[in-house]
Amino acid sequence: MTRLTCPFCGPRELREFEFHKTLPEPGSTPYARVYERVNRLDDSLEHWQHVQGCRGWLLVRRNPSSGAVLETVILGGGAQ
Amino acid sequence: MNGTQRRGTRLTDTSLRFTFDGREYCGQVGDTAASALLASGVRAMGRSVKYRRLRGVLAAGPEEPNALFTVGTSPAVIPNVYAPQLELRDGMVLKSQNRWPSLKYDVASLLQVGSGFFGAGFYYKTFIWPSWHRWEATIRALAGLGEAPGTCELPPPAVEHFSCDVLVAGAGAAGLAAARAAARAGARVVLCEREPVCGGELEFEFATIEGRPALAWVDATLVELASLGVRVLTDTTLVGGTGGEYVAHHEPGGVPGANSVYKIRPVAFVIAMGAVERPIAFINNDLPGVMLLGAAERFLARYGVMVGSNLVLFANHDRVYAAATRLASAGMRVCAVVDIRDSGALGAEATAQRATLAQGGTECLLGYAVISAAGGSHVRRAIVAPLASPSATRVIACDVVLVSGGWGPSAHAGLQEGGTTRYEEGLAAFVAMDQPEGRENAGAANGLLELPRVLIDGAGAGTRGARRAGADGDPGATPIASGDPAPRLVPFWRSPADRAGEKRQFIDYQNDVNVADLRATLEEGFVDIEHVKRYTALGFGTDQGRIGGLLGAAILAELRGEPLKDVGTSRLRPPYHSVTMSSLAGLRVGARLRPMRRTPLHDWHLANGGVLEPMDLWMRTRYYRQNGPAVFEAGIAEAQRVRTSGGIVDGSTLGKIEVAGPNAAVFLDSLYLNKASTIKVGRSKYMVNLREDGMVLDDGIVLRLADDRFIATTSSGHGGHMLSHFEHYRDTEWSGRGVTVTDVTESWGVIVVAGPQSRTVLHSVLGAAWQPVLDTLTHMAFARGAFGGQDLTVLRASFSGELAFELHCRPSITVALWEALIAAGFKPYGLEALDILRVEKGYLVSSELNGETTPFDLCMDGLVKLGNPCVGRDLLDRPAFHESDRPRLVGVRALDGKAIFYGGAQLTTAEQPNRPCGYVTSSVYSPTLGEWVGLALVSRKQPEGAVLDCRDPVRIGDCRVRLTSMVHYDPTGERMKS
């Protein structure tokens, strides 16, 4: 489990971020988008917010079994 | 044993007085509680948890399982302080633990008699009748070690977060070599050491480094480290951490006090925390006077204490002879060295030392074992026998038995974050491996015990750490050294014993786990080490298995007839050493648990009789003392005054989000049930938004400042969630599409002026410029201007049902405006009164918007029908939300117009008295209507006018109520619109 690198603020302690949810499968029904959760063991796509920093929303790819953070992308501003 | 002319590296000549169990002793500055008591001839220092056996000090570090003291006088005592770590101070008051009435005479120790009765897990098999709870009080009184503190006056710790290139934990030979190499290479190094002094085993080992005695080398190295800017933190233990940030805990003097917590983020981390010596199990190996070999050496070297006069040493490796030589040269008589190995196993150096010892009169027995120790309250005799014929025992008179079964590397830190272990044959122990990037073990922690190899390993780790941090200077030559011989250890875990003897061969001292317990555990099918640990409490003590964990696993392997490497040890969990709770709590203690958010009027409320209460992180005024003896009366008086003439309330905690940009309107449409895009500039609308699952999330007024600019107000309690909710949709679905979201909660103080006289008072306060505006402002419209040179928005909106105006003004003028209104004759009211006014009007707050209600439940069908597609809308058509008994918001009053009922009462029908059909969400005494009125969420099957039982068994009991319309007062709202 390492730090989470906010693309804007740089590497920060994980306690500064809040997890929102794992992303639903693309194209799923409204029910599935809200209630179902994709539980991949080693490659989880998630939305987080850097609440104690720039308050930016991030797309984070993590390995929930090892705790490693694989990739972070800033969402706002039409970036992706 | 006279303590006067003791010479130890830590000692000074100044003497100290302290008391232990009421008796006065003296020690010297630099002594610990353990060293001073040993020097004063005290042996018994504690009692074990389960059998309460009398115990002496076993080890010389925080892994000490027996000698734990309670420090200080009740009620402000500190329990379970490790005697070998507790630095003595003049006048210190120490008490032994877990004994009544005294350490020497403990009544409950009679339990030992029935020790067979109380084998491992006995309590699972008994105390079933009449019930466990009946026996529990007695058992809990017997259990536990230290005294429960009644008060605690510890200051919060000093906390420091910082980065460095190379963090080295442990300042023994390996750690010093690592720190020096890294620092010389130009890296920024931090070295933390658990003990007050550096050097580790170098303190007593026969060792020369770079041609100098080891301790001289240690001192020289520390001087060099200082010159290279290395930060050396003594009395500082590496206790844990997550994600590459490591936590070191500084507890000076070994007792909680002015502690510090360091949060260190290194590029590279070298674990050089050494190894922990383990005992060999023999009968009565817990008698006071049985001690680990290394402990005796440290007491001698550091504190000048001779732990006994006549010693018997018992080991399975060559280093026992070097130790015997040192102890003898200090004047202690080494009666015998009992070595389980045969002569072929010894190295040259040990053979020579053995010969010298023999000439000095020491019996050097090979192929022998100490079968048992004896002597009543402390060691007086050791019974030895050849391993070949264990019954051919011989007695050797002695007052101390020093035992050493080898060393277990401190693998704790190395096992976190993916670390695993490998079995090291030569050590008969497990070493941590598979370390994450930038972390490695060095020296004894890496399974190396010979000084030359320890120094090479340390220097190598330090250099690799420096390189990883980009420091490419010359780390200098690895120090040439010579030290105690290679152990040439032959694994040996316990001396021969019959079944009765096995009951007194102790493995985990603190919880009295003996060999017989392991045998019984196997009998009951608890085979895996994790099961054995949980069943017998092996490794549950404050030492967390440092003393008995490996020993227990090895003996379990022997009983299972399997190799130790297949049995393994139980999983080591953080913290790596016990940590004082006040240090863990850091700065968030007392009033600092969380910051207190203050409105611009906070100080005025405090100065003018305001009684403030927490709401989220804010503090809000509940009522003003001058309006009544308590909240109930004051609330009624303040509410009545608003209805009759008027009053002002601080609404600054209202959440305010400014949404701007060309797509601001359609963005808000996508989040709210009703449309923001239809609001005309200069007007506002009551808006409701949904959570993703269709439940109502929040409601509030949205003002349109311009075509492309709105202010959305949110309820105070939901502040954080609403802002994140807006920001989430703005950053995902609306990313880059001309919408911006800005929190402006603190940019505007809010003063609500409510009551029939509110317009008149505002006239007098706001002055002529505002005259025409105030007279023409229609309901839900607002005007923007200034007051005292700062922006002021006046919004005509009412939460009390009276004519009311919300003044949104900059914080710098909020107090001035408020005081002007006070001067103009309006008095303040608080939340209690606000609640009365809004319940009378049937307006909603978080008790109704509680995350469980759909818009239909809250009678907002009209808003849903408008068909505005928004977040949460498409899950509203789920069948449950349209069932006949789905709740609906209604008004509620006492049937007789007099009865009292509160929010939280349940509503039942006569037919189903035990299955509520609804509950009262809010209830107030209405001074205007002269009775209690409330709001309730009740099944749709119950129409308006229905009479129900209002059940409140946990408070004031039951009464009968009838359902009414939600609006109890001025249903047409003409007072508000006048």
Next chain:
Amino acid sequence: MMAVTQISGNGIELVERPIGRVLEFVAFHFPPEGAFVVGWPAAPGAVRHDTLGGPGLLHFAPARWLAPSPCAEIAALVAAAEEAAGTCVDVTGKWREFALGGPRAGRVLASAVNVEAVLEGRECAAITMFDCPCILVRVTDGYRIWVRSSFATDFIAAVQSLRLPA
């Protein structure tokens, strides 16, 4: 409003500085695009200094800049940018400004966060210190800190209650 010294002693100087009008400019796109970028502190954590030499325009969040008491030049820059690339919000009253100086200023902040890591490769950073949302800038004589105004009183109390060993 003039500067108020909140704390002065044992190596710490905490002075609350007067703060007037405060703007937050939010661009529609991140990373910021368009002509307005010229003269703007476009990089994350970049700061443009105002005519008095102090931090005038702080890029403290994605496509979000703080302009505390903007000088005429910066006010003009912001107004120009608002035409094309984003919106400007007058947040006056939202932030209170502090100057933290003295030899132990760094140690004060280290009680809350790893200052070096937070400011690495940046001139300003949005960071929560002592549980108070802040914007932190390193300046020649210490640090300039903007604290959300409802938290400011407790921010001062938190610094006051620190026990910093010698």
Next chain:
Amino acid sequence: MTGPTPHYSALALLRARLAGGGFWRPLWTGRLLKQAYDVVVVGAGGHGLATAFHLARDHGLKVAVLEKRLVGYGNVGRNTTIVRSNYLLPENHYFYEDSLRRWETLSKDLNYNVMYSPRGVVDLALSDGDMIGAARRGNAMRLAGIDCEMMDRAALDRFCPELVASRDRRFPIFGALVQHRGGTVRHDAVAWGYARAATALGVDIIEDCEVTGLRTAAGVATGVETVKGYVQANRVLFATAGHTGMIGTMLGVTLPIETHLLQAMVTEPIKPMLNTVLVYVHPGHGETYLLQSDKGGLVMGGYLDGFPSYTREGQWSRMEDVVQGAIAMLPQAAGVKIVRQWAGINDMTMDGSPIIDRLRYDNVFLNAGWCYGGFKTIPASGAACAKLVASGTAPDLIKAYRLSRFETGHMLDERGGGPFPVRL
């Protein structure tokens, strides 16, 4: 095959003392994996073992419990041992109360002392709104015949003097909802007690036997693939708690479950200091529940770590949050030392209530989604789930815990937090 264990009692302890060994028997080990069973239960945690016990005792079925690692090594051995039935919704409080009543007699029913200690559970209220919420829950409980009591500060001072309810705090205590029959149970004893009783009824509990797949034919499950070979079964029950997400993936079903790490920690043992269970949820997004174990250690836990994790290594900062809450309650404990921290892997559903229902196939069942409430519901879950698996229809007590409830809108959301298990 070793014989059944002798009846446990003080007398048995004396007879064992005289026999000097060889008197006791393995509780569950030593069973051989057969080819086929009526029911295969996957997961030897609390719910798997209790269901197997009831399937054998109440329905006479031939049952195997297949465990990836060790009996009781998962959440049943990793929680903070609290039992209570102080729930708001009828669908929950009747079920949790059924469980609490079973706790009261379980030691006798299993002939294994699980150390049920009704020392009370105190939900502290830190605002007027909390008091109203507590009353709403308390009144609903009393109407359902479940004991509880509202206490103001004076009553709290009498019931729990060590709390000093009127002490000045950042978030002052207004009062509390107290369930006197709530309390603690020794968690390991529950797993071992059920394992022993089930084995005595002929259930085969097989450890180190990971289930790697489900074999199906004609739309019906026929058995499970394991590391020890294929086992044929008429019905299969998955009771794997934190690993339920993987079971969903194995069966091609995306479940409304997020797997989260929940920490707990214990101090060194001290003499009795706290005689009840305290729960302190404060508006600064902090929660701590605190009790003292019979061995003398202060046991405490709080919120989830807050993001999906199977590492069982908690965030240091969350341990700090929990300890901060504990000191807010008992400042006198600030000088006591934490010696150990551990974590369970909790399967959190989207409304905080469990799922006991069929899973994709008519003869495949799921007992999971236990969120924070897994330990306290083991006895009731075992009995009710056994009825469902044996008869095919869910007893009334657990009808509401169907998987389809989210799609139909019949969520059981005690907190009103919606489909966000981590939102504080």
